[in-house]
Amino acid sequence: MSLTRLFNDRWPGTVLFDLDGTLVDSAPDLAVAVDDMLHALDLPTAGEDKVRDWVGNGAGVLVHRALADRFDYQSDQAPDDLFDRARQLFFDAYRARNGSAASVYPGILPFLEACRDAGTRLGVVTNKPLEFTGPLLEQMDLAHWFEVVVGGDSLPVKKPDPEPLFHACRELGGDPATCLMVGDSINDIEAAQAAGMPVVAVSYGYNYGVRLEDTGADRVVDSLTELL
Numbered sequence: 001m002s003l004t005r006l007f008n009d010r011w012p013g014t015v016l017f018d019l020d021g022t023l024v025d026s027a028p029d030l031a032v033a034v035d036d037m038l039h040a041l042d043l044p045t046a047g048e049d050k051v052r053d054w055v056g057n058g059a060g061v062l063v064h065r066a067l068a069d070r071f072d073y074q075s076d077q078a079p080d081d082l083f084d085r086a087r088q089l090f091f092d093a094y095r096a097r098n099g100s101a102a103s104v105y106p107g108i109l110p111f112l113e114a115c116r117d118a119g120t121r122l123g124v125v126t127n128k129p130l131e132f133t134g135p136l137l138e139q140m141d142l143a144h145w146f147e148v149v150v151g152g153d154s155l156p157v158k159k160p161d162p163e164p165l166f167h168a169c170r171e172l173g174g175d176p177a178t179c180l181m182v183g184d185s186i187n188d189i190e191a192a193q194a195a196g197m198p199v200v201a202v203s204y205g206y207n208y209g210v211r212l213e214d215t216g217a218d219r220v221v222d223s224l225t226e227l228l
């Protein structure tokens, strides 16, 4: 099925992209920064496989998961002073590292080119803090594609709340019904569904180690080129 089938044989007027795990494989740098933080705190390091499954709810939750050494950290949440120290260590380490080992996923550039050729307006809606989002998009030479970038701390709420998607769509002058969300995790799918936007999920990203099939996405693809 081509993408236009989702929009009555038209290309979407607006496309919003998730960042980590959708446009860019950022986990290698996030994992080094998490391990630098844990090492500085004399805690056992986590490694990239675990960190991949912990990414998705923003930097603060990633730090909590790393301190607890598990996804579900709520019952064993770090005390405020340890969390504050860890968060500072993580932010310093990731700031120094952001983009070093990251890469743009295959299929992204042809899809962005097709959107541009169709006159579609493009935005990024990520749970990543804004201070890391701009530099990463610049380093990956992606920044020039997007008219709007909403970070995890741009608004009082993050995905899966639909408000960041509404906000980006409004800024682009789009209509949620003709806006497509593209993401890699259940947060993206739930946010899009709550916003009334069709959603395509990419299978190659980080969905907490859980397969994306049966999560309710309108389509799951291994590469965005499948939509062309």
Ligand SMILES: O=C(O)COP(=O)(O)O
Pocket (backbone or CB within 6 Å): 018, 019, 020, 021, 055, 056, 057, 058, 059, 062, 125, 126, 127, 128, 129, 152
């Ligand atoms: O920083 C995160 O936790 C995830 O960011 P994303 O929303 O771009 O996947």
Ligand SMILES: [Mg+2]
Pocket (backbone or CB within 6 Å): 018, 019, 020, 021, 022, 056, 183, 184, 185, 205, 206
């Ligand atoms: Mg993501």
